[in-house]
Amino acid sequence: MTRYSLFSLAAKAVSGHRGWQRAWRDAAPKAAYDVIIIGGGGHGLATAYYLAKVHGITNVALVEKGWIGGGNAGRNTTIIRSNYMLPGNEPFYEWSMKLWEGLEQELNYNAMVSQRGVLNLAHTDAQRDGYARRGNAMRLHGVEAELLDLDAVRRHAPFLNFDNARFPIKAGLLQGRGGTARHDAVNWGYARAASALGVDIIQNCAVTGFLTDAGGAITGVETSRGPIRAGKVGMSVAGHSSQVAAMADLRLPIESHALQAFVSEALKPIIPGVITFGAGHFYISQSDKGGLVFGGDIDGYNSYAQRGNMPTVEDVCEGGMALMPMIGRARLLRSWGGIMDMTMDGSPIIDHAPIPGLYLNAGWCYGGFKATPAAGWCFAHLLATDAPHETATAYRLDRFATGHLIDEKGQGAQPNLH
Amino acid sequence: MRIPCPYCGSRDIGEFVYRGDASPVRPAADGAEAAMFAYVYLRDNPMGRHEEHWYHTQGCRNWLVVTRDTLTHEIPSARLAAPLNAGDAV
Numbered sequence: 001m002t003r004y005s006l007f008s009l010a011a012k013a014v015s016g017h018r019g020w021q022r023a024w025r026d027a028a029p030k031a032a033y034d035v036i037i038i039g040g041g042g043h044g045l046a047t048a049y050y051l052a053k054v055h056g057i058t059n060v061a062l063v064e065k066g067w068i069g070g071g072n073a074g075r076n077t078t079i080i081r082s083n084y085m086l087p088g089n090e091p092f093y094e095w096s097m098k099l100w101e102g103l104e105q106e107l108n109y110n111a112m113v114s115q116r117g118v119l120n121l122a123h124t125d126a127q128r129d130g131y132a133r134r135g136n137a138m139r140l141h142g143v144e145a146e147l148l149d150l151d152a153v154r155r156h157a158p159f160l161n162f163d164n165a166r167f168p169i170k171a172g173l174l175q176g177r178g179g180t181a182r183h184d185a186v187n188w189g190y191a192r193a194a195s196a197l198g199v200d201i202i203q204n205c206a207v208t209g210f211l212t213d214a215g216g217a218i219t220g221v222e223t224s225r226g227p228i229r230a231g232k233v234g235m236s237v238a239g240h241s242s243q244v245a246a247m248a249d250l251r252l253p254i255e256s257h258a259l260q261a262f263v264s265e266a267l268k269p270i271i272p273g274v275i276t277f278g279a280g281h282f283y284i285s286q287s288d289k290g291g292l293v294f295g296g297d298i299d300g301y302n303s304y305a306q307r308g309n310m311p312t313v314e315d316v317c318e319g320g321m322a323l324m325p326m327i328g329r330a331r332l333l334r335s336w337g338g339i340m341d342m343t344m345d346g347s348p349i350i351d352h353a354p355i356p357g358l359y360l361n362a363g364w365c366y367g368g369f370k371a372t373p374a375a376g377w378c379f380a381h382l383l384a385t386d387a388p389h390e391t392a393t394a395y396r397l398d399r400f401a402t403g404h405l406i407d408e409k410g411q412g413a414q415p416n417l418h
Numbered sequence: 419m420r421i422p423c424p425y426c427g428s429r430d431i432g433e434f435v436y437r438g439d440a441s442p443v444r445p446a447a448d449g450a451e452a453a454m455f456a457y458v459y460l461r462d463n464p465m466g467r468h469e470e471h472w473y474h475t476q477g478c479r480n481w482l483v484v485t486r487d488t489l490t491h492e493i494p495s496a497r498l499a500a501p502l503n504a505g506d507a508v
Contacts, residue, residue, distance in 0.1 A: 243465055251456075252461075254461065256465075301470065302463065302468055302470065305489060305491055309491075
């Protein structure tokens with residue numbers, strides 16, 4: 001693998017940019033591996049990379065039914081943050097944030113990590129108190145958080161609709177280290193780095209079933225490109241977790257829902273970092289190309305359609321107009337839907353499956369992007385050592401049966417409300 | 419998406435509230451804990467045909483069981499979740 005550097009860029013520039021190598025090998029499946037990872041999204045790629053880099057397990061196959069970057073890796077709003085409240089969540093997301101902060105040097109790839117801040121707005125006194133509590137919880141975990149009063153919010157984002165009769169802005173909780181990253185670059189960077197360490201990235205290879213031994217333990221996968229054996233199989237397939245788990249006769253506490261997101265035409269820089277509306281559900285950032293990237297609630301009913309319906313489009317745009325009327329004249333360029341694996345408590349699962357040989361990384365709801373580095377790190381740790389990583393001990397599959405839920409929003413067993 | 423309400427006819431999805439998979443059946447209160455766990459938490463989450471509860475909150479306020487394809491959003495049928503009383507018109 002040629003290292004990317006200013007020197008390599010300049011050398012290729014004078015030769016007309018001919019001679020760049022492929023970023024990763026397009027591998028064909030071998031008969032057997034130490035570990036197979038199902039799903040070539042950001043999480044699967046990060047898992048493969050950390051298996052090879054941290055644990056020295058390089059005989060790894062990553063099987064992807066489509067192409068790298070074609071699933072939820074390209075269907076997110078690229079926000080990174082670690083502003084969680086509960087002890088089961090906050091150390092994990094902060095570990096992810098720390099990995100984001102060193103990611104580009106680690107991968108030798110420009111992932112365009114941009115820490116311009118995540119501001120959550122409060123619109124009632126009770127909500128301000130709630131954010132103060134969350135900010136204090138973050139600080140107890142060693143994560144910086146700042147409760148902004150009205151004047152400070154005005155300085156941060158003077159264009160907001162502060163005096164909206166129904167949703168006046170009272171305060172904000174700012175995580176200055178939050179921000180955005182370039183979603184494609186994250187995946188390409190992990191794919192390139194994993195491939196260079198020996199991981200086989202096998203695209204256009206759909207898993208159609210599991211291979212089992214006489215005792216029922218999983219010993220590999222059936223794929224559209226033939227059977228592949230492995231000592232351990234990890235699944236990291238986001239919205240299709242229930243589908244892949246069903247091949248192993250496993251039912252999960254998960255429903256798949258469509259989340260829509262939107263991009264406007266490119267504008268000059270107007271939105272500082274990420275801003276979220278606390279009275280409805282609307283969040284917005286501005287991409288480095290200038291497009292306003294925003295989203296809101298999931299559509300709210302089970303879906304695998306990768307597209308949503310108009311009432312949610314209307315609801316998201318109403319939220320945007322209530323919060324920042326200045327964006328009303330920006331034209332919408334495109335919108336898309338991604339399929340989210342919504343769990344019953346809104347928190348993820350990184351755990352052994354109840355079937356020997358099978359490991360789960362699932363249930364990321366609509367928070368999977370920010371978790372990409374740490375989910376890969378912790379899933380690789382579980383696959384390599386058979387023990388959970390210290391920041392992911394709460395993400396157990398059996399927590400739903402034992403009552404140890406991680407319900408950040410306090411909504412109960414209603415996947416479409418998280 | 420439009421839902422063919424048996425009472426009101428074809429109506430926009432915005433009039434309805436989704437209340438989840440209609441197939442889990444609440445187990446008896448004195449039943450096994452595992453059955454209650456499965457009822458509350460586990461879902462088939464199928465890709466394709468799905469029977470689900472929708473409440474027509476902005477219309478007739480009936481509970482419906484809607485059959486919908488989760489991949490295409492096509493809705494072949496919808497029926498009332500509870501049987502009508504004798505003499506009620508549909």
